[in-house]
Amino acid sequence: MKEVIRYRCDHCNEVFANKSYTLKHEEICYWNPKTKSCINCENFIPESQSSGYIRICTKGINLTKKLKSACIKHKENEEQ
Numbered sequence: 001m002k003e004v005i006r007y008r009c010d011h012c013n014e015v016f017a018n019k020s021y022t023l024k025h026e027e028i029c030y031w032n033p034k035t036k037s038c039i040n041c042e043n044f045i046p047e048s049q050s051s052g053y054i055r056i057c058t059k060g061i062n063l064t065k066k067l068k069s070a071c072i073k074h075k076e077n078e079e080q
């Protein structure tokens, strides 16, 4: 038996086997406030509260296919 090391993202708690991959993931992780992503944004509407097929935030940015990072409309959510 061999003991192995795993790396956990500081932001979303996802676990990876590869250290450099984990560092790269942290740079783009939606939960990292530095990425200015939807998850930490005041304008974000969670999936459970949005209706219909097309998802938009309160600023009208389309998030249907993918949540956004480095968004110009990003506003830090102060509740989190």
Ligand SMILES: [Zn+2]
Residues within 6 Å of the ligand: 009, 010, 011, 012, 013, 014, 025, 026, 029, 030, 031
């Ligand atoms: Zn992460």
